[in-house]
Amino acid sequence: MSDIGFVRTEMLPEQAPPASAVGIIGWCRANLFSGVVNSIMTLLSLYAVYAVLSFFLPWVFSPTWNAGSLNECREILHAQGKEGHFAGACWGVIRERWIQLMFGFYPKELYWRPILTFALLFVAVIPVLFNMISRRMNWFLLALVVFLATLAFSGIMAWILMIVSGLGALYLAYTLVSVNKTDRAEQLAAGAKRLPNPLMFTAAFPFIFPWLLWGGSFWLPIGAALGFVLGYVAYTVLARSIGGLVGLIGGVVAAAVWWLFLVGGFASIAESILPLSIEAVQSRKFGGFMLSITIGVVAIVGSLPLGIVLALGRQSDLMIVKALCVGFIEFIRGVPLITLLFVASTLLNVFMPPGTNFDIILRVLIMVTLFAAAYMAEVVRGGLAALPTGQYEGADSLGLNYWQAQRLVIMPQALKISIPGIVSTFIGVFKDTTLVSIIGLLDPLGLSNAIRADANWNGVVWELYGFIALLFFVFCFSMSRYSMYLERKLQTGHK
Amino acid sequence: MKKSVIFGALTVAGFAAGAAAAGTLDDVKARGKLNCGVTTGLVGFAAPDANGEWMGFDVGVCRAVAAAVLGDPSAVEFVPTTGKTRFTALASGEIDMLARNTTWTFSRDVDLKFTFVGVNYYDGQGFMVPKDLGVSSAKELDGATVCIQTGTTTELNLADFFRSNNISYEPVPIETNAEAQQQYLAGACDVYTTDASGLAATRATFEDPAGHVLLPEIISKEPLGPLVRHGDNEWGDVVRWSLNALVTAEELGVTSANIAEMAAGTNNPEVNRLLGTEGNLGEMLGLDAGWAKNAIMAGGNYGELFEGNIGESTPIGLARGLNAQWTDGGLIYSPPFR
Incomplete structure (x- = not known):
């Protein structure tokens, strides 16, 4: 018997996988060239991408940034030996008009107001949208925005505000850096005092927002806010003395009477005692992306609560409430937005007494909000319908009343389910704001037409549309990514 | 936020309505x-x-x-x-x-x-054609494709003109002047018709204005x-x-x-x-x-x-x-x- 044998006594070292199976090559083999058909498709797609880019890129990279008119663009391109209809983009129009596309006809010296408004908007929505940010961080952001805004001004008030907000921002930044997260969590658990909830600012923001954009007396938004206080007081007093339903009705009536008849008087009296107003800007001066964002933000913020109320009303057992909600939703959904905008811009004009000056942008804001609310109601109703009956019964069995059950059990789940639908409604509403160009408001699309009416830029098409499309894409894509973030955070899929 | 502005405006509207009776x-x-x-x-x-x-x-x-x-x-x-x-x-x-x-x-x-x-x-409605087409009068446009803005009087004028001259055309409906320029330059239509002032303004923006002619016929009155x-x-x-x-x-x-x-x-x-x-x-x-x-x-x-x-x-x-x-x-x- 031969004793020739081979038994390995030690393990072989692990070897790197063959080069053809990993890395870029491996990925390409697995994904792009895994068979004859796939290889052919890959080559064809590559050619298609090349064909598009080879046409598109030379057009985009065109040295016409400083041109002052379409003809100058053509001369520049001509000097480079490029000819023809698609020789190169004429970016001079964007350089000359991008500010106009952003702010429309808003007075130049007041540009800080829309900028500050939208910076504050971010501060105000952050505590609503993201719960990962700490209270300190939020107050720091607010102080920072106010501080940066005051840099643009001189005067005693601006100086005081600058110093206060600057010191506040510094202090908050210091605590942000110095405080350890886990230590802080322990302190909080031990009952340490926290900063006030930043949602306070969020609640105040709806009153600051129109005041900053439209200007005028600060007493008007304060008066509007007082309406809520008044309604709440009336509700609590009546609810305690007579009953819940009477209280609710009384609260609404008190607030409505205040808003309809008394706010104007209150504002003018308060204004005469202590003048607190900034330069008013007419709605006609609004235009460009500022207009789109204003309409979009108001419609988005207004439509969600309205839509939730409508969805609940549609599911209600109270016949009149249900009929009203169904009628409203079906009517609005059955009519195109353009029709509603025409009603807002022309029909209302005819119905109202001559000389009535009911702001056109206000009319559009109301119509777009109502339109979005009807769609939102159906999206939320989808979420409500997806909840098992057991959830409703469970809430009842805990002894919760209707509003408690909605707030604590039903809505958190229903809204979570509806997030994709809600966000796509938001995106749709934001894009629908371009329809206002049809009734003569100069949103980005309307302005692109007005810009083309300048003899210098007549004939420029793709550059303007491309720029507008890019900005819309940025907004809509951010919203879509946020929706995905929210879904991941809340684990909507029943995994 | 809406409400404050709405009711503010309604209040203003109420005051404004009172003053509207004067001339x-x-x-x-x-x-x-x-x-x-x-x-x-x-x-x-x-x-x-x-x-x-x-x-x-x-x-x-x-x-x-x-x-x-x-x-x-x-x-x-x-x-x-x-x-x-x-x-x-x-x-x-x-x-x-x-x-x-x-x-x-x-x-x-x-x-x-x-x-x-x-x-x-x-003003008056006119026609613009590329010079290459070799047309010198609108009456020679038999069978032409015409870019025309929909829902305007120009559409009706065009139909009248071609019918009274007993010639045929094929309309290419377009919505705006900018679209018309693009369609016309891309060759989607032989002729572009609108007000003569608009045609002149449009032609002025072309790379080669001399390559296009305005035909002498003015087919409508537009004061x-x-x-x-x-x-x-x-x-x-x-x-x-x-x-x-x-x-x-x-x-x-x-x-x-x-x-x-x-x-x-x-x-x-x-x-x-x-x-x-x-x-x-x-x-x-x-x-x-x-x-x-x-x-x-x-x-x-x-x-x-x-x-x-x-x-x-x-x-x-x-x-x-x-x-x-x-x-x-x-x-x-x-x-x-x-």
């Missing part, structure tokens, strides 16, 4: 601003520049009226209107006058109840002019005579350059009456004596407005043609200032 002229004076409806953008006639200032031929009329009434050519709120919203905007009082290249027609005057106070531009509501004749007179002042100024040789000198007094009694150094024409209108002088100083006389915005020195390059003074064989004619 338009008093309203404008009380407001200190003229609300003038213009287009959302038409080359040469109305367009905002990079600073948001409105410029153009129709805009010039608005400024002249504002100068005549308020003494300040910049006291105008320009309200952009579309073809669909312009008439309701005027009828509802949102604007005081409309200067938006609007054709004076029977039904707009009688049925829609507007008063056209005059004509500031005589464009400013209009006001029926029923307020005093205001109608103000707008009408502001326009006439511009026309008369050109006829009499009063320009923005020499007006200061002429306003001191001349030997021509009509110039003196126009500029307010003789007679009381301004008082009859309810304006101050220098009203016409202010209107002319706003942007120059009719000829200066024309040359500055759409004339041969501009990229649009329209010849005066029908819009020359009657003394030069055109149709621009103002009744006498007497």
